[in-house]
Amino acid sequence: MSDQKRLFLVDAYALIFRGYYAFIKNPRINSKGEDTSAIMGFMNSLLDVIKRERPDHLAVCFDKGGSADRVEMFEAYKANRDETPEGIKTAVPHICKILEAMHIPIMVKEGYEADDVIGTLSRQAEKEGYKTFMVTPDKDFAQLVTENIFMYRPVFGGGYETWGIPEVQKKFEVTDPMQVIDFLGMMGDSSDNIPGLPGVGEKTAKKFIAQYGSMENLLANTHELKGKMKEKIEAAKDLGMLSKKLATIMLDVPVTFNAKDFELEQPDTEKVVAIFQDLEFRRLTDNFLKTFSVEAEVSASNPSDNATGKPEVKTTPKAQGAAGEGQFSLFGGDPSEAIEHTPEHVRKTAENTSHFYQSVAPGIGTKLFLKNVMAQTSVCFDTETTGLNPLTAELVGIAFSWEVGKGFYLPFPENRDEAQELIEQLRPFFENEAIEKVGQNLKYDIKVLAKYNIEVKGKLFDTMLAHYLINADMRHNMDVLAETYLNYTPISIEALIGKKGKNQLSMRSVALEKQTEYAVEDADITLQLKEHFQNELGEANTQKLFDDIEIPLLRVLAAMELEGINLDETFLNSLSEQLDKDIKTLETTIYTAAGEAFNIASPKQLGDILFDKMKLVDKPKKTKTGQYATGEDILSYLAKDHDIIQHILEFRALSKLKSTYIDALPTQIEPLTGRVHTDYMQTVAATGRLSSNNPNLQNIPIRTERGRQVRKAFIPRNEDYILLAADYSQIELRIIAALSKEENMINAFKNGEDIHASTASKVFNVPLDEVTREQRSNAKTVNFGIIYGVSAFGLSNQTDLSRSEAKELIDTYYATYPKLRGYISQQVDFARDNGYVQTVLGRRRYLKDINSRNAVVRGAAERNAVNAPIQGSAADIIKIAMINIYNKLQDGQYKTKMLLQVHDELVFDVYKPELETIKTLVKTEMENAYKLDVPLDVDLGTGADWLEAH
DNA sequence: GCTGGACCTTA
DNA sequence: GTAAGGTCCAGCA
Structure with a gap:
C-alpha cells in the first residue's frame, strides 16, 4: 500500500x-x-x-x-x-x-x-x-x-x-x-x-x-x-x-x-469495556482489547469463556449449535448472501427467522404438552407419516402450533402398539368439540388418524380450502402459499428425504431435530396462513361457502375415500385376456396392410406410415410440432375409405381400454382393504368441481359397448348389498334455464319433456313426435354448445353442418330461447366490470383475461364467463346434496355408504334391507339440495354392478 | 428418470 | 367451445 x-x-x-x-x-x-x-x-x-x-x-x-x-x-x-x-x-x-x-x-x-x-x-x-x-x-x-x-x-x-x-x-x-x-x-x-x-x-x-x-x-x-x-x-x-x-x-x-x-485515536478503553460488560459482551470485550493492543485484563467475575455464563437463548437445539458469541464473523457466518441493508426483500426461511420449535419428550413432557394443548381454543396440527397413502402410512410424528413462531413436535414410536398408546393420550384433544383444528389439506390428516381409530372433531379450518375459495385458479400447496403470502420459503421435504423415486428415505429415518424443524415449521406456517386467509374469506364473501360447503364436504370425502369400492378383479382379468387376443389380431392386420411392423401407439411412426409411405391423403394435417396429426377426428374422417384406418381406430380404442382401465385398475386395489380408494381433489378444478385420481373413477368408459364392460367390474361389497346410481338429469341445462329465466326452456323442464327433442321441435319447427334422430342430435349439440360458450365454428366442427348452416342453427336457437342470449352477454359484461363471475352460492372465478386485447385470449375468458357459473353451480348443488345425504346416513346409522361422485352422479353401496328408504332419501336430498326456478330431476338405478345400476 | 405433447376417457 | 386425469412416446439428462 x-x-x-x-x-x-x-x-x-x-x-x-x-x-x-x-x-x-x-x-x-x-x-x-x-x-x-x-x-x-x-x-x-x-x-x-x-x-x-x-x-x-x-x-x-x-x-x-x-x-x-x-x-x-x-x-x-x-x-x-x-x-x-x-x-x-x-x-x-x-x-x-x-x-x-x-x-x-x-x-x-x-x-x-x-x-x-x-x-x-x-x-x-x-x-x-x-x-x-x-x-x-x-x-x-x-x-x-x-x-x-x-x-x-x-x-x-x-x-x-x-x-x-x-x-x-x-x-x-x-x-x-x-x-x-x-x-x-x-x-x-x-x-x-x-x-x-x-x-x-x-x-x-x-x-x-x-x-x-x-x-x-x-x-x-x-x-x-x-x-x-x-x-x-x-x-x-x-x-x-x-x-x-x-x-x-x-x-x-x-x-x-x-x-x-x-483521525483514528485511542479509545476510552475503560468506558468501552464498561458498556460492553453492561451489554454482557464477553468475547467482544476481549476482541476489542486485543484490537487496540491493550493487555486483556478481564475481571474474574466475567470469565471470557463463553461456555459458562452464556445468556439463555430460547431456540431449537439446532439453532443453539450455531456460531458461538464472539467467534461469529458477521460476513462469514450466514449463508444468505442476499442479506444487505434491505432485509425486507430477503426471503424468510427457518434459517433467518426466529422461532421456537421443540420436540416433546415421552412421559412427563407429553403430559405437560397435553395439559397445554387442551387449554387452547384453536390449534394447528400436521401429521408426518411414512408415506403418502393414508391407508398404509404410519404416524412418525405430529406437529402442533397455536402461537406464531412456536410449536411442538410429538415423535411417534415405530412400534404400532406403542404408537397407539401415544395417540390414545391425544384422543381427548382430537375428539374435543370445542378446540378448533387448523391444517393444510386436513382430509389427509383425518384419514391417517382414522386408521388409528381417532376421529377429528370440532370446527375445522383448512388453509388449502380457504385459498381455493379465495382464488381457485392459483395453486394451493403450502410452499407456494407461504412464499406468496408470508414471503417465507419452508424447508423442502426433499431436503429431508431426498428426491422422490430411487433413494427416497422415509420420514422415520430423518434425525429428530430435523423432523422437528420441518414438521413444526409446517404447522407454524399453516397457522400463519390461517390468520391471513381468515380475513380474506370475509372480504371475498365466501365465508359461507367455506363453512357450509367445503369444510363439511371434506369429512364426507374422507369417509368416501376410506370406504373405497369393491372391484371384480377376476372379471377384469378375463376381459384383459380377450382384449389381448383382439389387439394382437388387429396388429397383424395393420402390419400386413402397411407392409411393415411399427409401433401403432406412436403417433409419430403412425403418421409417417399413413401419410409418407402410404400417402393416404394429399395434404395431411400437421400438429403444432410439425408431426402429422392422427387424432380420432382426423382418422375417422378417413375410415370409410381405408380399412387400415378402421383397424387402427379399433386398435387405439382397445389399447386405451386395456392399459388405462382393465389392466390398471386391478393394480390400484389396496391390499389392506381389497378395495379401490380414489383420492378426490377438492381444490384443483377452477369451477368448483371435484376431480378424482389414483385411480380416476370419474372417467370410467360408458359410451362404447366394449368400454362400458369396465363398469361391470364395479360391484357391491357383498351379496347383502346392491349398487345404487343416482344422477341429475340435465342439471347444467336446468341451471342455465333458471339463471336466464328463459321461459320456453323452463316450461319444457316443468313439463318433463326430453329437452333435446323439445329444442329440436322448436328450432326445426316440427311437432315433438316428428323430430328425427339427426334433428335431436343437432339440437343436443347446440344445447351443450351454449353451456360451453358456443361459436358457429365450434358447432360446425362438432356436427355435419357447414359453418353457415351452423350459424343459422345458432340464430334460430337464440330466437327460440331469446333470454339465453341476454343472459350470456350479461355474464360477459359482469365479468368485464368485476373481473370475476360467480355461481349460485357465490363461488367466484376470476377471469384476468376478460379485457385482453388479444381476441383469442379474450374469447376464451368469455367462454369461461359463461361456463364457470353453470358448471360451478352444478358442482355447488351436488356438494350440498352429498353433505346432507352423508349426515342423514350417519344420523340414521345406516349401513349404506356413499362411494363415488362423478360430477352429476352419486353411487352408493346400499344394504339391501335399506334400499327403499335410501332411494327416497337420496332422491329427495338431491332434488331439494338447492331451490331453482326449474325442478331438479334425479334418475335412480340399481344393480349388481355399476353398469346395471345405470 | 423426468417432461411435454398427443391422444383418449368422462361429465 | 367448458372442466378434469392417465398413458404412451420421444427427447433429454
Whole structure:
C-alpha cells in the first residue's frame, strides 16, 4: 500500500442491518432480555475492519430523517421498507455511545442518507489526496468509485473485497462507474422503490448501457427499439429520468471533511469495556482489547469463556449449535448472501427467522404438552407419516402450533402398539368439540388418524380450502402459499428425504431435530396462513361457502375415500385376456396392410406410415410440432375409405381400454382393504368441481359397448348389498334455464319433456313426435354448445353442418330461447366490470383475461364467463346434496355408504334391507339440495354392478 | 428418470 | 367451445 493516507467511511445502517439479520436465527439476548444482535454484529465488523486495515482516518455515517429531496421527487421512495425492527431501533443509541467512547466521529446530516454523506465526504477527501474506502455491502455505492475512491465490501465466507474502477467495470459492464447510476435507473431497485423502466431488468439494462451508454441517450433513441419494449419505454420516459435522479447519490451535502477530526485515536478503553460488560459482551470485550493492543485484563467475575455464563437463548437445539458469541464473523457466518441493508426483500426461511420449535419428550413432557394443548381454543396440527397413502402410512410424528413462531413436535414410536398408546393420550384433544383444528389439506390428516381409530372433531379450518375459495385458479400447496403470502420459503421435504423415486428415505429415518424443524415449521406456517386467509374469506364473501360447503364436504370425502369400492378383479382379468387376443389380431392386420411392423401407439411412426409411405391423403394435417396429426377426428374422417384406418381406430380404442382401465385398475386395489380408494381433489378444478385420481373413477368408459364392460367390474361389497346410481338429469341445462329465466326452456323442464327433442321441435319447427334422430342430435349439440360458450365454428366442427348452416342453427336457437342470449352477454359484461363471475352460492372465478386485447385470449375468458357459473353451480348443488345425504346416513346409522361422485352422479353401496328408504332419501336430498326456478330431476338405478345400476 | 405433447376417457 | 386425469412416446439428462 502506498503512503497515501487512507480514510474509511462506514455505512452504519447497512452493517447494522446485516449484523442483525445474520443473528436472526439465534438472536443474542442478554439476561435483561435485551436483543443485542445488531450491536454485536455491527461491532464485530467495525473491529474487523480496524484490525485488518488499521486506517489512519475513520468515520461512521448514519442516515437521518430520510432523504427529503428524494421523497419530494417521488413520494413512494423507500416506501416499500418495513418498519425498522425493534432490535435495530434499540441498538442505535448503544452503538452511538460506544462510538463516542471509541472516539470515532459519527457523521450524520438531517434530511440526507448515509450514501449522500459518504459520497460528499469521499469527494472532499479525494481533493485532499486521500484514498477513501466506503465500507458497505450496498452496490449503489459503485457509482462513487474513482481512482482514489473504493468500495470495501464484506463478502460471503468472511473477508472483504475492494472494488476499484476495474471491478465496477466488470461487475456492471460499464466503462465509467458513473454509468452505474444509469444502470440502476434503468433496472430500478425494488428495495428503494426506484421504479426503473418497465420491463427492464438486469440483463436488458446491461444491454442498453453497452449500446447507449446512458439513460438520456437511450431515451433519445427509443425509435431504434422494437415491439412491446419500444412502447413501454417510450411511455415511461419521465419515469426513466426520475429513476435516474433517485438512484444518484448526492455529492453536495453540507458536511465538511476535516482530516484532524477523522483521525483514528485511542479509545476510552475503560468506558468501552464498561458498556460492553453492561451489554454482557464477553468475547467482544476481549476482541476489542486485543484490537487496540491493550493487555486483556478481564475481571474474574466475567470469565471470557463463553461456555459458562452464556445468556439463555430460547431456540431449537439446532439453532443453539450455531456460531458461538464472539467467534461469529458477521460476513462469514450466514449463508444468505442476499442479506444487505434491505432485509425486507430477503426471503424468510427457518434459517433467518426466529422461532421456537421443540420436540416433546415421552412421559412427563407429553403430559405437560397435553395439559397445554387442551387449554387452547384453536390449534394447528400436521401429521408426518411414512408415506403418502393414508391407508398404509404410519404416524412418525405430529406437529402442533397455536402461537406464531412456536410449536411442538410429538415423535411417534415405530412400534404400532406403542404408537397407539401415544395417540390414545391425544384422543381427548382430537375428539374435543370445542378446540378448533387448523391444517393444510386436513382430509389427509383425518384419514391417517382414522386408521388409528381417532376421529377429528370440532370446527375445522383448512388453509388449502380457504385459498381455493379465495382464488381457485392459483395453486394451493403450502410452499407456494407461504412464499406468496408470508414471503417465507419452508424447508423442502426433499431436503429431508431426498428426491422422490430411487433413494427416497422415509420420514422415520430423518434425525429428530430435523423432523422437528420441518414438521413444526409446517404447522407454524399453516397457522400463519390461517390468520391471513381468515380475513380474506370475509372480504371475498365466501365465508359461507367455506363453512357450509367445503369444510363439511371434506369429512364426507374422507369417509368416501376410506370406504373405497369393491372391484371384480377376476372379471377384469378375463376381459384383459380377450382384449389381448383382439389387439394382437388387429396388429397383424395393420402390419400386413402397411407392409411393415411399427409401433401403432406412436403417433409419430403412425403418421409417417399413413401419410409418407402410404400417402393416404394429399395434404395431411400437421400438429403444432410439425408431426402429422392422427387424432380420432382426423382418422375417422378417413375410415370409410381405408380399412387400415378402421383397424387402427379399433386398435387405439382397445389399447386405451386395456392399459388405462382393465389392466390398471386391478393394480390400484389396496391390499389392506381389497378395495379401490380414489383420492378426490377438492381444490384443483377452477369451477368448483371435484376431480378424482389414483385411480380416476370419474372417467370410467360408458359410451362404447366394449368400454362400458369396465363398469361391470364395479360391484357391491357383498351379496347383502346392491349398487345404487343416482344422477341429475340435465342439471347444467336446468341451471342455465333458471339463471336466464328463459321461459320456453323452463316450461319444457316443468313439463318433463326430453329437452333435446323439445329444442329440436322448436328450432326445426316440427311437432315433438316428428323430430328425427339427426334433428335431436343437432339440437343436443347446440344445447351443450351454449353451456360451453358456443361459436358457429365450434358447432360446425362438432356436427355435419357447414359453418353457415351452423350459424343459422345458432340464430334460430337464440330466437327460440331469446333470454339465453341476454343472459350470456350479461355474464360477459359482469365479468368485464368485476373481473370475476360467480355461481349460485357465490363461488367466484376470476377471469384476468376478460379485457385482453388479444381476441383469442379474450374469447376464451368469455367462454369461461359463461361456463364457470353453470358448471360451478352444478358442482355447488351436488356438494350440498352429498353433505346432507352423508349426515342423514350417519344420523340414521345406516349401513349404506356413499362411494363415488362423478360430477352429476352419486353411487352408493346400499344394504339391501335399506334400499327403499335410501332411494327416497337420496332422491329427495338431491332434488331439494338447492331451490331453482326449474325442478331438479334425479334418475335412480340399481344393480349388481355399476353398469346395471345405470 | 423426468417432461411435454398427443391422444383418449368422462361429465 | 367448458372442466378434469392417465398413458404412451420421444427427447433429454
